[in-house]
Amino acid sequence: xxxxxxxxxxLSVQEGRISILxxxxxxxxxxxxxxxxxxxxxxxxxxxxxxxxxxxxxxxxFTVFLNKSAKHLSLHIVPSQPGDSAVYFCxxxxxxxxxxxxxxxxxSVLP
Amino acid sequence: xxxxTQTPKHLITATGQRVTLRCSPRSGDLSVxxxxxxxxxxxxxxxxxxxxxxxxxxxxxxxxxxxxxxxxHSELNLSSLELGDSxxxxxxxxxREGVLSGxxxxxxxxxxxxxTVL
Numbered sequence: 445x446x447x448x449x450x451x452x453x454x455l456s457v458q459e460g461r462i463s464i465l466x467x468x469x470x471x472x473x474x475x476x477x478x479x480x481x482x483x484x485x486x487x488x489x490x491x492x493x494x495x496x497x498x499x500x501x502x503x504x505x506f507t508v509f510l511n512k513s514a515k516h517l518s519l520h521i522v523p524s525q526p527g528d529s530a531v532y533f534c535x536x537x538x539x540x541x542x543x544x545x546x547x548x549x550x551x552s553v554l555p
Numbered sequence: 556x557x558x559x560t561q562t563p564k565h566l567i568t569a570t571g572q573r574v575t576l577r578c579s580p581r582s583g584d585l586s587v588x589x590x591x592x593x594x595x596x597x598x599x600x601x602x603x604x605x606x607x608x609x610x611x612x613x614x615x616x617x618x619x620x621x622x623x624x625x626x627x628h629s630e631l632n633l634s635s636l637e638l639g640d641s642x643x644x645x646x647x648x649x650x651r652e653g654v655l656s657g658x659x660x661x662x663x664x665x666x667x668x669x670x671t672v673l
Contacts, residue, residue, distance in 0.1 A: 485666075486666055487559070487667050488664045490661040490662070533597060533598065535598075542600065543662065545598040547597035
């Protein structure tokens with residue numbers, strides 16, 4: 445049973461446009477959500493996070509939105525750049541433990 | 556550079572063998588997490604240690620075990636290896652000394668160990 449789902453295995457976006465990566469979860473006990481970016485042959489790198497008491501967190505070009513009632517979060521990247529091409533993982537945790545990762549979405553930003 | 560180191564980078568072994576993967580967390584981080592990433596799959600949480608004690612357990616097989624030593628480095632032991640154990644194994648750390656453990660801690664990942672079982 446997948447508690448964190450990323451239903452789009454891949455996404456292609458034109459450079460300069462918005463990238464929207466989606467994530468759904470089933471466990472209502474999750475209280476902290478994170479996005480990680482992973483380049484080939486490297487470990488995942490933390491990108492941005494959001495606590496369940498918020499519905500939006502912004503850091504530069506990256507914004508994460510949380511809809512608790514829908515158990516859905518999304519990562520917006522504006523504007524998208526070729527260097528953003530990577531696999532993006534959504535992760536969730538309960539009180540900082542038992543981190544559960546989604547299967548990832550491969551983003552390709554086309555020049 | 557995340558500050559988390561993992562050795563070895565690559566490991567090739569045969570079925571039935573036993574291997575040990577090593578992880579050194581970021582300086583001062585007390586928590587170590589182990590993950591397995593099989594081909595084209597997401598990260599599967601295996602186990603977490605905090606300051607030497609097992610804190611949480613995920614989908615870790617009985618053939619696998621881990622420990623965290625007093626100097627906070629951790630080892631993941633994989634025994635009776637099977638072809639399906641071939642994967643990338645990541646270690647991550649979080650929680651610096653002096654910071655309350657638990658909430659709102661992102662993890663910093665090492666570069667991974669690629670295990671190939673032939």
